[in-house]
Amino acid sequence: MNEFVEQFLIEGRELVAQGNDDLLALEEHPDDRERLDGAFRAFHTLKGAAGIVDFVAMSRALHAAEDVLSAVRSKSAPVTPGLIDLCLACLDQVSAWIDRMRSSGELPADADAAADDLVRRFATLASPDTASLAPRGPGDATTRRPADSTGVSTIERDLLEAQKLMLAEPAPEGAAAARLESASRIAANVLRHHGRSLDAADLEGPLQSSLVTGNAEAMIEAIDRILEGLAEPAPERPGTLSPQAPEATLRVDVDRIDSLVRLTGELLIAKNAIGHSAARAQGEGDPRALAVALKNQHLALDRLIGELQRSVFSLRVLPLQHAFQRFPRLVREMATALGKPARLMIEGATTEADKTIVEAIAEPLLHVLRNGLDHGLEDASERAALGKPATATIHLRAERQGEHVVIEVEDDGRGIDVARVREVARRRNAAPEAAIVAMSDEEAINLIFAPGFSTASRVTDLSGRGVGMDVVRNTIERLGGRVSLSSRRQRGTTVRFTLPFTVIMTQVLTVEAAGQVFGVPLEAVVETVRVGRSAISPVGAARAMVLRDRTLPVIDLGQALGRGARAAEGDANVLIVAVAGQLGGLEVDRLGDRLDVMLKPPEGLLAGIPGIDGTTLLGDGRVLIVLDLGEVFGNADD
Amino acid sequence: MAEASSKRILIIDDASLVRRYYRDALERAGFEVDEALNGVEALEKLLGEPADLLIVDVNMPQMDGFTFLRSLRQQAPPIASIPALVISTEAGPHDRRAARSAGANFYLVKPVAQDVLVQHVSIMCGLPA
Amino acid sequence: MGYRVLVVDDSKLARMAVAKALTTLQPDWTRVEAANADEALALASKDAFDLAILDFNMPGHDGLHLAAELLKLKPALPLAVISANHQVEVVTRAREVGAAFLQKPLTEKAMAEFLGDAAHRLAAR
Numbered sequence: 001m002n003e004f005v006e007q008f009l010i011e012g013r014e015l016v017a018q019g020n021d022d023l024l025a026l027e028e029h030p031d032d033r034e035r036l037d038g039a040f041r042a043f044h045t046l047k048g049a050a051g052i053v054d055f056v057a058m059s060r061a062l063h064a065a066e067d068v069l070s071a072v073r074s075k076s077a078p079v080t081p082g083l084i085d086l087c088l089a090c091l092d093q094v095s096a097w098i099d100r101m102r103s104s105g106e107l108p109a110d111a112d113a114a115a116d117d118l119v120r121r122f123a124t125l126a127s128p129d130t131a132s133l134a135p136r137g138p139g140d141a142t143t144r145r146p147a148d149s150t151g152v153s154t155i156e157r158d159l160l161e162a163q164k165l166m167l168a169e170p171a172p173e174g175a176a177a178a179r180l181e182s183a184s185r186i187a188a189n190v191l192r193h194h195g196r197s198l199d200a201a202d203l204e205g206p207l208q209s210s211l212v213t214g215n216a217e218a219m220i221e222a223i224d225r226i227l228e229g230l231a232e233p234a235p236e237r238p239g240t241l242s243p244q245a246p247e248a249t250l251r252v253d254v255d256r257i258d259s260l261v262r263l264t265g266e267l268l269i270a271k272n273a274i275g276h277s278a279a280r281a282q283g284e285g286d287p288r289a290l291a292v293a294l295k296n297q298h299l300a301l302d303r304l305i306g307e308l309q310r311s312v313f314s315l316r317v318l319p320l321q322h323a324f325q326r327f328p329r330l331v332r333e334m335a336t337a338l339g340k341p342a343r344l345m346i347e348g349a350t351t352e353a354d355k356t357i358v359e360a361i362a363e364p365l366l367h368v369l370r371n372g373l374d375h376g377l378e379d380a381s382e383r384a385a386l387g388k389p390a391t392a393t394i395h396l397r398a399e400r401q402g403e404h405v406v407i408e409v410e411d412d413g414r415g416i417d418v419a420r421v422r423e424v425a426r427r428r429n430a431a432p433e434a435a436i437v438a439m440s441d442e443e444a445i446n447l448i449f450a451p452g453f454s455t456a457s458r459v460t461d462l463s464g465r466g467v468g469m470d471v472v473r474n475t476i477e478r479l480g481g482r483v484s485l486s487s488r489r490q491r492g493t494t495v496r497f498t499l500p501f502t503v504i505m506t507q508v509l510t511v512e513a514a515g516q517v518f519g520v521p522l523e524a525v526v527e528t529v530r531v532g533r534s535a536i537s538p539v540g541a542a543r544a545m546v547l548r549d550r551t552l553p554v555i556d557l558g559q560a561l562g563r564g565a566r567a568a569e570g571d572a573n574v575l576i577v578a579v580a581g582q583l584g585g586l587e588v589d590r591l592g593d594r595l596d597v598m599l600k601p602p603e604g605l606l607a608g609i610p611g612i613d614g615t616t617l618l619g620d621g622r623v624l625i626v627l628d629l630g631e632v633f634g635n636a637d638d
Numbered sequence: 639m640a641e642a643s644s645k646r647i648l649i650i651d652d653a654s655l656v657r658r659y660y661r662d663a664l665e666r667a668g669f670e671v672d673e674a675l676n677g678v679e680a681l682e683k684l685l686g687e688p689a690d691l692l693i694v695d696v697n698m699p700q701m702d703g704f705t706f707l708r709s710l711r712q713q714a715p716p717i718a719s720i721p722a723l724v725i726s727t728e729a730g731p732h733d734r735r736a737a738r739s740a741g742a743n744f745y746l747v748k749p750v751a752q753d754v755l756v757q758h759v760s761i762m763c764g765l766p767a
Numbered sequence: 768m769g770y771r772v773l774v775v776d777d778s779k780l781a782r783m784a785v786a787k788a789l790t791t792l793q794p795d796w797t798r799v800e801a802a803n804a805d806e807a808l809a810l811a812s813k814d815a816f817d818l819a820i821l822d823f824n825m826p827g828h829d830g831l832h833l834a835a836e837l838l839k840l841k842p843a844l845p846l847a848v849i850s851a852n853h854q855v856e857v858v859t860r861a862r863e864v865g866a867a868f869l870q871k872p873l874t875e876k877a878m879a880e881f882l883g884d885a886a887h888r889l890a891a892r
């Protein structure tokens with residue numbers, strides 16, 4: 001990918017976000033000149049950017065949008081919901097194109113049709129006479145759906161497009177048949193991957209026809225039909241997040257880079273000092289002086305690596321705006337779908353948080369917003385009866401508080417009915433009866449985070465997704481955060497996420513013993529060795545081995561877990577670990593991978609058990625127990 | 639249902655480090671993996687035992703990736719139609735076009751992360767999502 | 768010796784495009800960049816440049832406004848205003864302040880004409 005395309009992708013995304021913002025604000029305040037100019041400029045600059053990378057179709061679509069906005073600027077056209085809709089749809093399309101370019105590195109091959117469609121719709125908008133005659137076709141009804149919510153991965157789409165491109169190239173003598181067949185195999189495999197193995201057989205006809213006529217057209221058409229089939233829209237479901245690829249590029253402050261450069265310099269000095277010590281050791285200098293020098297150098301390295309770690313973490317900081325930017329639209333769509341007018345007010349979107357958190361937070365936040373709209377808000381007539389404003393307000397706030405980032409979602413809806421929460425919790429066995437009775441109201445409200453709990457009396461289109469608030473809590477806890485909830489009857493509900501500002505990762509090495517997987521903190525591991533089991537000899541009740549003239553105690557992890565002792569044959573995998581300045585050997589059945597994990601203190605059943613440093617949730621949902629080696633070796637001495 | 643273990647992938651690259659990098663990722667995902675150092679060796683191997691997918695480097699001694707692909711597509715069935723994924727250092731449109739013209743089914747630009755490779759190979763082999 | 772060109776555009780991509788054309792046409796010329804009118808004016812007071820290429824559509828003051836301000840500081844400065852839109856109004860106003868008008872996407876030909884003309888004027892200074 002050349003630097004122009006790279007810059008185009010970065011700038012494109014920012015401009016789409018800016019355009020979205022301005023358009024939504026403009027809809028609220030049609031007279032806001034600044035927002036109008038901002039929106040116009042976003043489209044204009046996007047158009048210019050498309051021109052630079054030769055993306056003609058995109059330029060064309062944006063030009064049409066720009067014309068319409070230009071008419072609004074010169075006061076010859078009003079701001080209408082239809083106009084905002086269409087401009088937003090245009091930005092959706094641009095965003096989908098950008099996503100595809102990022103994964104394929106090429107201009108999307110079929111952009112012309114989508115661009116034509118947009119141009120036509122802008123033209124219809126511009127001349128209302130024909131607009132009133134034009135029927136609202138299915139195309140209009142789908143306007144607001146994000147362009148990439150089709151359930152098909154961009155890779156699948158790119159693979160199919162690539163087959164079309166290849167078949168369109170003239171084939172060298174004698175290679176046409178093989179090329180057709182290979183394209184057909186890929187197309188069939190994409191279908192199989194997509195769970196549509198049966199349809200794969202339908203490719204046989206077009207393949208034969210292309211082979212016989214020596215013309216790839218039939219095959220290309222067949223692939224086009226697959227692409228259309230894959231693009232069949234998913235059932236209408238407002239308020240779902242279209243998958244967004246994690247950001248591959250980060251914008252970083254120059255200051256932060258400078259601090260890394262400085263650290264690199266210091267590390268270099270530390271490295272040279274150690275080299276000098278090594279030379280001295282070779283020259284058989286005074287061993288005690290050497291030990292002191294090495295110890296000081298180790299301390300210096302330790303400090304530098306700590307600083308380096310902090311500096312690198314600070315590079316990974318992003319404003320929460322990245323996660324928030326799609327919410328105004330999504331809330332608007334959901335509110336429309338539910339027939340409950342609501343407005344989202346965002347504060348503190350510039351608050352920064354670790355990239356991991358910014359990228360993972362959108363999904364749980366959306367779930368909370370969706371729940372609030374669906375269950376928390378009264379409908380308009382109920383609100384009117386209560387003397388509340390017809391349009392509900394949802395606040396989304398983010399704030400840095402010391403080492404934490406706090407994100408709140410507050411609505412002005414009906415609040416949570418504690419009595420009902422207790423009743424449902426009882427009925428669904430979310431907690432023991434006695435505990436439910438003993439809980440204060442505040443504690444009882446938090447029962448909604450219990451697995452499987454839902455106070456929805458009816459399954460609505462929006463929340464009926466089989467995911468409860470327990471998933472929200474799990475996600476937040478995996479990020480090292482907490483969820484809390486407060487609510488006042490008829491006044492509203494506040495859900496609060498308290499998240500760490502920096503995500504400190506611990507490196508662990510996984511090991512297997514007695515059929516279970518454990519983590520060992522990597523910082524304690526000095527080396528891993530494989531020795532004959534006969535080299536590990538009993539010393540009293542314990543065992544020991546000799547490593548480079550030193551005798552080390554050896555603990556068989558499997559045996560420590562209660563499995564019987566092993567015969568003294570074969571080879572043993574031994575981790576040499578440093579615990580409180582002492583070396584020891586930990587025999588395990590198998591060595592696993594290195595992982596970066598977020599360690600949580602042990603809780604629940606594990607809390608009282610010695611030898612456990614903490615736990616972490618693995619990607620597949622399993623809990624990995626990380627061993628406290630101090631305890632493991634300490635107990636062995638007893 | 640198809641499984642990775644039933645799919646044989648042939649990596650054609652002269653750099654041992656690169657072969658090893660791809661091989662590690664694919665083997666961890668369960669694929670059967672074989673290697674060839676250049677186009678000539680690849681053709682010899684394929685005549686012995688066909689593969690489900692080829693991963694082809696462009697810049698190789700003896701027979702470069704594109705020459706290899708052109709020659710492959712002119713062989714007798716069944717090896718002629720084996721799908722090929724070209725992995726190149728060049729990102730430009732001319733190189734992509736040259737790959738298509740030689741009969742490459744897909745084109746990725748180096749460096750390719752291991753998970754990205756496995757994702758593409760899995761779909762190209764028709765493994766269930 | 769080459770001349771020094773001020774390039775003002777809020778889009779970095781657009782600045783990169785101008786830079787590429789400049790490097791191709793006049794490899795010896797150097798360049799200084801600004802992202803908006805205020806930055807450009809701040810530069811004008813401390814950095815010497817011989818000609819300027821300004822985007823029309825920028826947040827804050829537009830390129831024509833900036834052109835007028837720059838000409839107050841350096842009356843003989845060769846100037847071009849570029850825009851993705853060939854609006855008659857912009858073209859006319861550019862001409863009125865004495866700036867050339869270039870359309871985006873920038874073609875090498877248009878750029879070569881402007882640079883050639885500017886070099887001519889600068890040499891005659």
